[in-house]
Amino acid sequence: MQRRGEVLLLLGPCVLYLVAFSVYPLVTSLFRSFEDYNSQQNTWRWIGLGNYRQLFSDTEFWHTVEHTAFLTFGGVALQVVLGTALALFFNQRLRGATLVRGLVILPMLLTPVVVGLMWRALLNPDWGMLNWLATQVGFHNVQWLTDPSMALRTLILVDTWQWTPFVFVVVFARLQALPVDVFEAGEVDGATWFKRLRYLTLPLLMPAIAFAAIFRGIDAFRTFDLVYGLTNGGPVRSTSTLSFQAFQNGFQYFHYGYASAIAYVMVIVAIVGVTVMLRFVRVRREDI
Amino acid sequence: MTDSIDSRDSATMEAIDGLVTGQLTRQDFMKRAALLGFSASAIGSMLAAAGKASAADSRLYAGKTVNILIAAEGDDLGVKDKVGEIQKRFGINLKYTALAVGPLIEKANQNLKAPTSSFDAIMVLGFSVAQMVGGGYFAPLNSRLGKVPAGYDFPHDFPSGELQYVGYFDTKKGAFGGKTLYLIPGLHGGSVIVFFRKDLFASAGLKPPTTWAGYLTAAQKLNTGGVAGNSLIAKSGDVSMFLVDWFTRFINQPGALLMSGTPQAKNYTPRLTSPQAVAALDHMVSCVKFASPGVLSYDFTASNDAFAAGKTAMMLLWSTIGGPVYNPKSSTVAGKVAVAVPPGGGKAVRGGWGMGIPKNAKNKDAAWTVITYLTSKEWEKYQTLKYQTDPTRNSTFFNPALAKKLPYLPVAGKVFQKAQILQIANIPETFEMIGAAAEEFAAALSGSSSAADACKKANDRWVGILQKGGHLK
Numbered sequence: 001m002q003r004r005g006e007v008l009l010l011l012g013p014c015v016l017y018l019v020a021f022s023v024y025p026l027v028t029s030l031f032r033s034f035e036d037y038n039s040q041q042n043t044w045r046w047i048g049l050g051n052y053r054q055l056f057s058d059t060e061f062w063h064t065v066e067h068t069a070f071l072t073f074g075g076v077a078l079q080v081v082l083g084t085a086l087a088l089f090f091n092q093r094l095r096g097a098t099l100v101r102g103l104v105i106l107p108m109l110l111t112p113v114v115v116g117l118m119w120r121a122l123l124n125p126d127w128g129m130l131n132w133l134a135t136q137v138g139f140h141n142v143q144w145l146t147d148p149s150m151a152l153r154t155l156i157l158v159d160t161w162q163w164t165p166f167v168f169v170v171v172f173a174r175l176q177a178l179p180v181d182v183f184e185a186g187e188v189d190g191a192t193w194f195k196r197l198r199y200l201t202l203p204l205l206m207p208a209i210a211f212a213a214i215f216r217g218i219d220a221f222r223t224f225d226l227v228y229g230l231t232n233g234g235p236v237r238s239t240s241t242l243s244f245q246a247f248q249n250g251f252q253y254f255h256y257g258y259a260s261a262i263a264y265v266m267v268i269v270a271i272v273g274v275t276v277m278l279r280f281v282r283v284r285r286e287d288i
Numbered sequence: 289m290t291d292s293i294d295s296r297d298s299a300t301m302e303a304i305d306g307l308v309t310g311q312l313t314r315q316d317f318m319k320r321a322a323l324l325g326f327s328a329s330a331i332g333s334m335l336a337a338a339g340k341a342s343a344a345d346s347r348l349y350a351g352k353t354v355n356i357l358i359a360a361e362g363d364d365l366g367v368k369d370k371v372g373e374i375q376k377r378f379g380i381n382l383k384y385t386a387l388a389v390g391p392l393i394e395k396a397n398q399n400l401k402a403p404t405s406s407f408d409a410i411m412v413l414g415f416s417v418a419q420m421v422g423g424g425y426f427a428p429l430n431s432r433l434g435k436v437p438a439g440y441d442f443p444h445d446f447p448s449g450e451l452q453y454v455g456y457f458d459t460k461k462g463a464f465g466g467k468t469l470y471l472i473p474g475l476h477g478g479s480v481i482v483f484f485r486k487d488l489f490a491s492a493g494l495k496p497p498t499t500w501a502g503y504l505t506a507a508q509k510l511n512t513g514g515v516a517g518n519s520l521i522a523k524s525g526d527v528s529m530f531l532v533d534w535f536t537r538f539i540n541q542p543g544a545l546l547m548s549g550t551p552q553a554k555n556y557t558p559r560l561t562s563p564q565a566v567a568a569l570d571h572m573v574s575c576v577k578f579a580s581p582g583v584l585s586y587d588f589t590a591s592n593d594a595f596a597a598g599k600t601a602m603m604l605l606w607s608t609i610g611g612p613v614y615n616p617k618s619s620t621v622a623g624k625v626a627v628a629v630p631p632g633g634g635k636a637v638r639g640g641w642g643m644g645i646p647k648n649a650k651n652k653d654a655a656w657t658v659i660t661y662l663t664s665k666e667w668e669k670y671q672t673l674k675y676q677t678d679p680t681r682n683s684t685f686f687n688p689a690l691a692k693k694l695p696y697l698p699v700a701g702k703v704f705q706k707a708q709i710l711q712i713a714n715i716p717e718t719f720e721m722i723g724a725a726a727e728e729f730a731a732a733l734s735g736s737s738s739a740a741d742a743c744k745k746a747n748d749r750w751v752g753i754l755q756k757g758g759h760l761k
Contacts, residue, residue: 040423040716042401125582150738158664234524236731251394253720
């Protein structure tokens, strides 16, 4: 009895917190996704699957899905490759590496919306530093953020700039903890640097890489703040992500029901995506 | 009383107003009243009445806190300056929250729909009047008009078009105008005018453009020597791109009509594929060629900053935003600027804000005192002169003393008087529609679509939004 009381006392606040801030909003937004909100009359009307029907028949929604997928898979792939490469590079224990390592992880410490605003200034075609450098070496002004065919790539580049350090930190930490004897045995057996990398380092790093990729994948999938700060979804909605579309519909146009439907599609995709990824890549608890 | 005070006698009213508001000392007032021919007893009565009025006001609200939500578009600076004055004069502790348009609308909506609003007075943008006032969230002000400061001059001093837009609203019909007053125009108004560099125009032998062809020719001719011939608000999705650049080009063409039908009849149909609509966008596409390479990222701030830095020869802009280009502290071209009405007919979209009291506000009476102060001649004159936001009152727009210091004011006032309410401003989806059009138009400006295709796409999106909102079957 006393034990039960202790359990309630210890778990109670957490459960209450979860119910208030996760379960309740989740259930409420599910109901809202079946309703239509009239902002003028402040009323809700039950429309069943109306929001979902409209969503799936909206070509713009599918464009947004494409952008989100491109940002998630393209961006994360780039970050995993660069982050792992950086980790391997810094594992060489070069002189001054500690200082440079500290600098490398700095972008990760910034708020994404600030990163967006900062890069918007850097990429400004009139007075941004990047275009100034480009013109100094004979290139034309690059429309990084105003050309619809270029903006999503720019978004991925900025996202990569900010989040490659995260992959680096995770992979580097794992790299430091790898058993030395395996590599010594490989070296004794005459394995070249490339073979050691291919058959020893990368397989041993895979759980950490998978963890970083899944974590970053979820994060990239719900990207909102960087889009808000850098492109505001433009030009011509070419960088609009699912989160941004949900925000726009909910908080700018007051289509709360429709925005909830988008959010629920995201929740389902995220659950399915993570489950599938975890099935393919087994991450043991002790590997993380 | 032998000396009857004629309410039309502006000099007398101004003197009384000055006394009540504290702009004139008692001695100055007596001198002026004597010059106006008032007897000693009349002056004494007026002094006593004015004294009673301000003392009574001060006692009534002593210690009350009034929270207001205002736009962070320069008005906040003038409000901040006068917090102490409001405290001294009315005993009201004024607290203000100043936000940009988007966050302000979000915050206002949250408060209007809450059981009690945190704000006792809220500034409402014209384009959100249909949603906020039309939703029945604001208290009628008609009965309060009996209690305004001396010389408030309502409604005569406000352009009738602005009163129809950010003043009166018919909530039953969901239409601007009507007999119920919900907002007082303010804290700033404005429309769209052409700002140009008179020195560059003179050296190129050009006159301010009166036609859109002339505008383009001037832009082309002036696009030399590191100065862009013109600038536009060309940022994708920016509502000012639609309202300032596209709509001004559109509405000044013969036969331009944005919509047909009415929302009530559920046949509200967009006409964005009309020749006038496509021509307006085509003109913008041509103007981009004679603008800065970064013009596609320009919002109104960037456009204004480029002009103020001397990098642009000409621009269309909200008059309330462009005013500071005349200010030597914020502009390198302060002495070289002139303004003109928009080419083709001098028409532009009606902009502006109104200030009202939410139905669920706690301190309605004290809020009314604050509103009447912040929309008074006194505050508006102070604000316009110091921060160059556009006024809403005729007496400020056409004040000769102000015009000497801010020469753009009479031109801005002229356009403001005949500015047109955007046809789609009477439905809650206004912002969504404007944003959608500005997104599609950006495709044409960046060269990834033709003007006709962009207009067609924008039109299709408008149809979708109108159908969803129940305004079109």
